Amino acid sequence: MLKQTEGSRAIAEAIAACRPEVICAYPITPQTHIVEALGEMAKVQQLGNCEFINVESEFAALSVAIGASAAGARTYTATSSQGLLFMAEAVYNAAGLGLPIVMTIGNRAIGAPINIWNDHSDSMSMRDAGWIQLYAENNQEALDLHIQAFRLAEELSCPVMVCVDGFILTHAYDRVDVPGQSEVDSFLPPFEPRQILDPSEPISIGAMVGPEAFTEVRYLAHHKQLRALKLIPQLSSAFKAKFGRASGGLTRSYRTADAETIVVALGSVNGTIQEVIDEMRDGGAKIGSLSICSFRPFPLTAVRDALHRAKRVVVIEKCLAVGLGGIVSDGVRKALSGIVLKGYTVIAGLGGRAITRASLKQLFEDAARDELEQVTFLDLNADIVQHELEREAKSRRPGPTAEAILRRMGTVASQIG
Amino acid sequence: MFQVRIHGRGGQGVVSGAEMLSVAAFQEGRYAQAFPSFGSERMGAPVMAFCRIDDKEIRLREPVLEPDALIIQDPTLLHQVDLFKGLRSNGYMLINSTRGFAELGLAEFVRGFDGGRLRTVPATELALKHVGRPVPNAALLGGFAALSRQIRLESLAAAIREKFPRVVAEKNIAAANEAHALVSRSMEAVLA
Amino acid sequence: MERETAIEMQPVKFYQTGTFTVGNRLLAEDERSVQANMDRTNSLNSGHRACQGCGEALGARYAIDAAMRAAHNQLIAVNATGCLEVFSTPYPETSWQIPWIHSLFGNTAAVAAGIAAALRVKGRRHVRVIAQGGDGGTTDIGFGCLSGMFERNDDVLYICYDNEAYMNTGVQRSSATPAAARTATTPAVGHEPGNVFGQGKNVPLIAMAHGIPYVATASVANLRDLERKVTFAMGIDGARYIHIHVPCPLGWGSLPADTIRIARLAVESGLFPLFEAEHGEITGRTKVRRKVPVDDYLQLQKRFAHLLGDPPERARLALIQAIADRNIERFGLL
Numbered sequence: 001m002l003k004q005t006e007g008s009r010a011i012a013e014a015i016a017a018c019r020p021e022v023i024c025a026y027p028i029t030p031q032t033h034i035v036e037a038l039g040e041m042a043k044v045q046q047l048g049n050c051e052f053i054n055v056e057s058e059f060a061a062l063s064v065a066i067g068a069s070a071a072g073a074r075t076y077t078a079t080s081s082q083g084l085l086f087m088a089e090a091v092y093n094a095a096g097l098g099l100p101i102v103m104t105i106g107n108r109a110i111g112a113p114i115n116i117w118n119d120h121s122d123s124m125s126m127r128d129a130g131w132i133q134l135y136a137e138n139n140q141e142a143l144d145l146h147i148q149a150f151r152l153a154e155e156l157s158c159p160v161m162v163c164v165d166g167f168i169l170t171h172a173y174d175r176v177d178v179p180g181q182s183e184v185d186s187f188l189p190p191f192e193p194r195q196i197l198d199p200s201e202p203i204s205i206g207a208m209v210g211p212e213a214f215t216e217v218r219y220l221a222h223h224k225q226l227r228a229l230k231l232i233p234q235l236s237s238a239f240k241a242k243f244g245r246a247s248g249g250l251t252r253s254y255r256t257a258d259a260e261t262i263v264v265a266l267g268s269v270n271g272t273i274q275e276v277i278d279e280m281r282d283g284g285a286k287i288g289s290l291s292i293c294s295f296r297p298f299p300l301t302a303v304r305d306a307l308h309r310a311k312r313v314v315v316i317e318k319c320l321a322v323g324l325g326g327i328v329s330d331g332v333r334k335a336l337s338g339i340v341l342k343g344y345t346v347i348a349g350l351g352g353r354a355i356t357r358a359s360l361k362q363l364f365e366d367a368a369r370d371e372l373e374q375v376t377f378l379d380l381n382a383d384i385v386q387h388e389l390e391r392e393a394k395s396r397r398p399g400p401t402a403e404a405i406l407r408r409m410g411t412v413a414s415q416i417g
Numbered sequence: 418m419f420q421v422r423i424h425g426r427g428g429q430g431v432v433s434g435a436e437m438l439s440v441a442a443f444q445e446g447r448y449a450q451a452f453p454s455f456g457s458e459r460m461g462a463p464v465m466a467f468c469r470i471d472d473k474e475i476r477l478r479e480p481v482l483e484p485d486a487l488i489i490q491d492p493t494l495l496h497q498v499d500l501f502k503g504l505r506s507n508g509y510m511l512i513n514s515t516r517g518f519a520e521l522g523l524a525e526f527v528r529g530f531d532g533g534r535l536r537t538v539p540a541t542e543l544a545l546k547h548v549g550r551p552v553p554n555a556a557l558l559g560g561f562a563a564l565s566r567q568i569r570l571e572s573l574a575a576a577i578r579e580k581f582p583r584v585v586a587e588k589n590i591a592a593a594n595e596a597h598a599l600v601s602r603s604m605e606a607v608l609a
Numbered sequence: 610m611e612r613e614t615a616i617e618m619q620p621v622k623f624y625q626t627g628t629f630t631v632g633n634r635l636l637a638e639d640e641r642s643v644q645a646n647m648d649r650t651n652s653l654n655s656g657h658r659a660c661q662g663c664g665e666a667l668g669a670r671y672a673i674d675a676a677m678r679a680a681h682n683q684l685i686a687v688n689a690t691g692c693l694e695v696f697s698t699p700y701p702e703t704s705w706q707i708p709w710i711h712s713l714f715g716n717t718a719a720v721a722a723g724i725a726a727a728l729r730v731k732g733r734r735h736v737r738v739i740a741q742g743g744d745g746g747t748t749d750i751g752f753g754c755l756s757g758m759f760e761r762n763d764d765v766l767y768i769c770y771d772n773e774a775y776m777n778t779g780v781q782r783s784s785a786t787p788a789a790a791r792t793a794t795t796p797a798v799g800h801e802p803g804n805v806f807g808q809g810k811n812v813p814l815i816a817m818a819h820g821i822p823y824v825a826t827a828s829v830a831n832l833r834d835l836e837r838k839v840t841f842a843m844g845i846d847g848a849r850y851i852h853i854h855v856p857c858p859l860g861w862g863s864l865p866a867d868t869i870r871i872a873r874l875a876v877e878s879g880l881f882p883l884f885e886a887e888h889g890e891i892t893g894r895t896k897v898r899r900k901v902p903v904d905d906y907l908q909l910q911k912r913f914a915h916l917l918g919d920p921p922e923r924a925r926l927a928l929i930q931a932i933a934d935r936n937i938e939r940f941g942l943l
Binding site: 021022024049050051053054055056057059060061063064065066067068069070071072073075089090093097197198199201202203204205206207208209210213 | 683685695712721756757
């Protein structure tokens, strides 16, 4: 059914239609609206047989999910930023135990300094924990991916993170098509666990594995994600066949056929990028973009196929490998192994800084002329940086950096872009 | 695409206003996107919300930097925040105030704009009158509908009904209707 | 939907129950302990790698067998990281004959809450959930999740096997380590050898402060009392907590053969009071039949040897005696 509603609400309704059996969550901006909506639905019995549990920390949230999933219940939770870090041990545990939990990450920056706005540093911090990671480009895809995620998780017996840009998507009202119960039922069968805690067939889960078998267990986890590379596009096709729209999959190309410059990005910034590409194409530029939806498993072949004919690739990242530069860029480089072309990393949108059409257009034009640094911080205020470096050099005790910068910038509330 | 930027203070329903506007546009079969600028609002802190309306899917995700319309819910922001940044010269402006542009100290400023597209409306007073609470968003949207003709009053009413419980919704609709009438009349007065 | 399930379990051998339980045949059947029964589930089967004389292995077997009987064999156990988890599941073997999961060190109570929720959703409320961990995993790193489980009144029985230190990692101090005890991180050197006075956490009392339906302390020295308390707990719904004192010969520096004796001395001296509480109010205590001075208890353990040197540390011994005396008074044990 077509609706104009908040992204979080739409996601909650999609999850509700997936017949979750145990939902547990701890509040953290900006995912709270999702679990609040689910909590409300559970309270008025709208979720059928579903237990909604208020827990005392994110660590508890994912732990409750681990127990519930191991006992055979379809389980869901959500978190962001600091919360994801707080449950980090459990994140690895869930993947290692092969439990098909689905978790929404309302992408938000990680402190210090504390910041509630969007970037990808949170989900990126857990990229190697063994979870499948899918990034939504818009709110329609955000809700669609959750439906696909349950089926993907349960077929592989692997937990799945659906990453949705905080505020930009979670708190945005958009026009979305929320599928009905019967539609979802015919796409998502009931949960058939591959392992279950059951007195009629007792098993022990969670043994200590020593050097003699650990490598094999880890290899099998890797192999599972490689199988996901095939399953994810299959599910996307099945989804399209049933619901009539393209959603999910490994990657999505936009006007890349004859592109000399291709921009790569994850999540909602792709919308703005596509607008700029259209504008530049109107002006004759040969430019296109690639949206990566499945970040884990990283689709090396699909990325290579999409990019190898370009002269240059610009990777826009909402995350930073401190001391190195890009994170997504690493995967892209690996995909292009052996192919010679110019690659640029652009760190943008950190901590919720707006990525504007104007900035992107300037950036892409610079890239087309190959007048970009290897690593660029988009819209970096060089004056502020310079001033802060000078200030710190002057005394042994310059005080906290973030506070000093804020003092210099003045009232933040009066700024728009 | 038509882009609206709403300025106000936390607690005045700025974000809800943008959301209702988007729902109203949806009611008319159009695409709309509404989102806040700051997620964590302190009561009284300056906040912004944005709404885009178009006839095709909206992909753009940046803040509204070049609004086609500005709605200012709290005139005390006028000389504190650069509210008008990016407003197009043929843009609409609706300010929540009992006073006119000259009295608000904006006579000089508005010379560069199309006078027919600038209005003030006493939305807070209308809200107090009909709803009993000084939340001016619904009334402002009623005035905006009259000013810009981007949405119809019936669509706005449907959006208000979706947002508020029944009794409160009808009161807000009444406030919106009166604001709409006020602005309509003043528009006709200009033409006449 | 309560029914006995014919689980294919390995039969209990006579040597496992021993001659002491043979004496039970003089009692009426319904008065015999679960452990005396050749048909007990032996949930923690032989073959595990616990140290000789391990109090925790004993406590776990006692508790889980009693729970299994009470639950008609419909039980799922969650285990924290620690000695019990490590020695009971040396890959690729397991000595558990019941469904069992080990997740992490600090989340046992939360995982158990999740299992209980799943069972409720699936309409299988007759399947009960036990969470178990050592003192480290319960009083320290698992404390947040434990409190959350209590606060929500999740339908879980949490059993803490308290051997008063992080034994599995090499005997480090926990918030359950008693004053003056030597551990690897409270060495018996310096101005105040061993663990300092004035610290520590009493989790049974904290559990009572949450107002949960049932809290009890128990000891491996009193098998029947332990079984009775577990059985009683299994007859209630909601959050329940049992704290079992389990000597550790390795960590305490005691003889494996002395495990039961030391546990009994802890009870009889007043250092480990046995009591029960419901919704925050004490409902029962086991009186001390013959009070013994704390020295009798301490002298069997090398972890207190520095107190009993030549000359003994009378001041600190007096403080320990004072703790015991306060317990006796507070819980009305005499």
